[in-house]
Amino acid sequence: MNAKVADLLAAQVNKEFYSAYLYLGISKYFSQNDLPGFASWYRAQAAEEQEHALKIYDYLLDNDQDVPLTAIEEASPKFKTILDAVKEADKHEHYITEEINKIYDAAVSEKDYRTQLFLNWFITEQVEEERNSRDMITKVQMLGDKPKNLYLLDKDLSARK
Ligand SMILES: [Fe+2]
DSSP, X not given: OOHHHHHHHHHHHHHHHHHHHHHHHXXXXXXXXXXXXXXXXXXXXXXXHHHHHHHHHHHHHHTTOOOOOOOOOOOOOOOSSXXXXXXXXXXXXXXXXXXXXXXXHHHHHTTOHHHHHHHXXXXXXXXXXXXXXXXXXHHHHHXXXXXXXXXXXXXXXXTOO
């Protein structure tokens, strides 16, 4: 595998683990603000990000590449409002989309066909991730300012496994 593509993929393993950390930070904010449904939704999201990291990790090992397990940046997000917290997740997903696209660009210019195929899954996944984070902003904007509605939304979010 091309060294540049391998380096970008290895860096993405770290970024996906950081995503898990960030989502755990968001989940913690909701736990500490008595919204267990939101907390469990973001905790499930954190678990999904770890799976993303391991998917890339496995792909690198399958291709006989090393994966340096570099330090994961601290995530201690602070939010003033619920809307701030869900917007942070949305911002982060757009950043991740850009990073995936950069790896794809490198795979195209290096004629790395297998990595292009591998990244298809992530490109599709980002459509769903952006959609979910955008929907969450809409829900909070529509329902978040009335305690009763917020309570019902929180209950609704607790349904995610
Ligand atoms: Fe991810």
